Every structure is written in structure tokens, then in C-alpha cells.
Amino acid sequence: MLRALGASRRQVTAGTLAEASAVALTASAAGLAGGIAIAAGLQALFPAIGFPFPDGALVIGASSMLLPLAVGIVVSLGSALLPAVRAGRIAPLAALRETAVDTSGASRARKVTGTALIALALAVTLTGVLLFPSVWSAGTGAVLALAAFVVLGPAVSGTAVRVLGAPLERLRGVTGGLARRNALRSPRRTAATAGALMTGVAVVSLFTVFGASLKATMDQTVSRSFAGDVAVSAPSFGAGGSGLSPRLAGAVQGLPEVDSAVGLGKGVAEVDGQGRALTVTDPAALEGPVVLPRTPGSK
Structure with missing residues (x-):
């Protein structure tokens, strides 16, 4: 239609690319804002579903801001380049006729x-x-x-x-x-x-x-x-690795509303010449709160 009104090929091509640039900039900025919002949502979602997540704010650097904008603009302009050139090559009266029927x-x-x-x-x-x-x-x-x-x-x-x-x-x-x-x-x-x-x-x-x-x-x-009702543990992040006191299991066991309680401890031992992280506990007391499957084998 612009060609029929007297616009030149260069004007049609430049106008189409200008519109594509505006759309590319707006869409890339919206996508970047949406990505930041999704990252913030994931930061709140993981602790809510039980996954430990480090404390702290989102880190947004200059490269993480400029790279998505640049990629979005380049991809949008690249996808609009061929249609813009094709639109500029349209004959002035072609838009007034049904030259192509889909x-x-x-x-x-x-x-x-x-x-x-x-x-x-x-x-x-x-x-x-x-x-x-x-x-x-x-x-x-x-x-x-x-x-x-x-x-x-x-x-x-x-x-x-x-x-x-x-x-x-x-x-x-x-x-x-x-x-x-x-x-x-x-x-x-x-x-x-x-x-x-x-x-x-x-x-x-x-x-x-x-x-x-x-x-x-x-x-x-x-x-x-896990057959128990409550598990007491130290946070994975921010606790400094101090853990809980070994006396806590006995103190919890002494509460009148508690039927049975068992403590779990962690340590490092040398097994077959290599250091292994182990979990230690009282097996007899563990059978109540936790269901442990047994796998037969040989020594």
C-alpha cells in the first residue's frame, strides 16, 4: 500500500526495519524483565518445595543485561530483513491486486x-x-x-x-x-x-x-x-557447619508429647583407603521413626 501511495523501495525497507527495531527493543526489554522475574520466582520457589537455597539477592551484571538485549535485537532484525527487502521490491500496484493467494x-x-x-x-x-x-x-x-x-x-x-x-x-x-x-x-x-x-x-x-x-x-x-512426624535439622546454608547438640535427641525424648526420638550424626571415616562421609545413629532406636529396607548380602 505504501508503494501504491508513492513510497520508494528504500523508504519501505527502512520503515519496515525501523518498526522491527522498535518491536525488537521492546520485546527484548520485556523478555529481560520476565527473565529476572522468573529468577526471583525460582529463588522463592526452591525453599518453598524443600530445596535449600543460598541466602542473598540476585546478582545482575552488565553482561547479563546487555547480552540478552543484543541477541534479541539482532535476531529480530535478522528475521525482519528479508521481508523488508521483499516488501521494498513490490510493484506499486501489486498491493491492489490478489497477486498471491494462500x-x-x-x-x-x-x-x-x-x-x-x-x-x-x-x-x-x-x-x-x-x-x-x-x-x-x-x-x-x-x-x-x-x-x-x-x-x-x-x-x-x-x-x-x-x-x-x-x-x-x-x-x-x-x-x-x-x-x-x-x-x-x-x-x-x-x-x-x-x-x-x-x-x-x-x-x-x-x-x-x-x-x-x-x-x-x-x-x-x-x-x-520416614515414618516420624517431625524432623529437626540445622539449615544447610548459614549455619557454619556447627550442627545440633548431641544432647538434643535425649531432650526431645523426654518431652511428654514425644513417643520416640532418635538422633543422627555425621562424620568422616577411612574406608578402603578413602575418606567417606558416614551417618551414625542407634539402629535399635532408629527402627521406630524410620523404615529401613534390608538388602541381604555377603561379607
Whole structure:
């Protein structure tokens, strides 16, 4: 349209790159702020789920600030360079004609391939989750599902835009109608935009599920091996390695609300010529609060 209004190739290319630079700078700054927020969230999350975490504030250096900004700007400008050059080469009247019609959404091969990939992804995922539990099978199914959505995206984006964009014309008037028609005009571009959002949601979901699974695994492991109600221990960080007094177990045992208590100690011993860290305790008193599995063997 700018070419039809009299803009030169250099003006169109420069204008496109200027817009890409503004988007790159804004997006890189937002991503950097989001990364800092995630780091702060992880710093609060690890102690909450039982992982020891060193005390102290986040360390943010100049390189850690400049490098993400530089990478984001360079990648964004690099991805916009070819479209900017292509936009500058458009003939002045080309934008007024339907010179290129995107028919990717009507491809029968795409629909068949995408449907087959979805069926395969469901089969592999359900097999890895229900029939034969396997992390590799479940992960393979998730990757196949992403591939299926990428392949099938242009074929279903038209239907999705018609359904989800129907209220736009009533809510936003002409602007909403133009946005809806623009999304329908290029199914491949619409699917690519949605695919980027889908990838971001998938990454966030991955870390959320991983954190929840890790916490559940640790809780289950502790529940199986620890039969007591309360464990008293010194912090891993900031305690200076002093530990607790050996008399604490006897003092806790003497409390009327305590049924049994046992103390654990740590030390270093030479085993087979090498120093090993050992945990010492009274085995007879340990059988109550802690469930110890026995493995038969020979001396």
C-alpha cells in the first residue's frame, strides 16, 4: 500500500526495519524483565518445595543485561530483513491486486498428515502414561503432538478464526472485522503466529509439570522412608557447619508429647583407603521413626 501511495523501495525497507527495531527493543526489554522475574520466582520457589537455597539477592551484571538485549535485537532484525527487502521490491500496484493467494489451508495432504500425526501422538502418549509408563514415550508423544499442530495449523486456523473472531465485528466494529478478514486471508501466517504462542505455552507448561512432579516425587520418597512426624535439622546454608547438640535427641525424648526420638550424626571415616562421609545413629532406636529396607548380602 505504501508503494501504491508513492513510497520508494528504500523508504519501505527502512520503515519496515525501523518498526522491527522498535518491536525488537521492546520485546527484548520485556523478555529481560520476565527473565529476572522468573529468577526471583525460582529463588522463592526452591525453599518453598524443600530445596535449600543460598541466602542473598540476585546478582545482575552488565553482561547479563546487555547480552540478552543484543541477541534479541539482532535476531529480530535478522528475521525482519528479508521481508523488508521483499516488501521494498513490490510493484506499486501489486498491493491492489490478489497477486498471491494462500491455499495452504485447503491442502488435503496437510489435513491427512496432520490428522495421522495427532492420532499417532495420542497413541504414543497414552501408551507411555497408562499402559507402559515411560518418560521417553510420553515425551515422544508430546513432540509428535507439537509437530501435528504445526502441520495441521493452516488447515484449522480458518475455522478457528471464524469462530473466535465472530464477536470482534460486534465489539470492535470495522477494526475487528478487518483483523478477522486479515487473519483469514493468510492461514499459514496465522498458524505460524499461533504456533509461536503455542511453543511458549508448552515451555511454561513443561517447567510447571516438571516442578510439580519433582515435588511429588520427593514427598513420596520421604513418606516411604520416614515414618516420624517431625524432623529437626540445622539449615544447610548459614549455619557454619556447627550442627545440633548431641544432647538434643535425649531432650526431645523426654518431652511428654514425644513417643520416640532418635538422633543422627555425621562424620568422616577411612574406608578402603578413602575418606567417606558416614551417618551414625542407634539402629535399635532408629527402627521406630524410620523404615529401613534390608538388602541381604555377603561379607
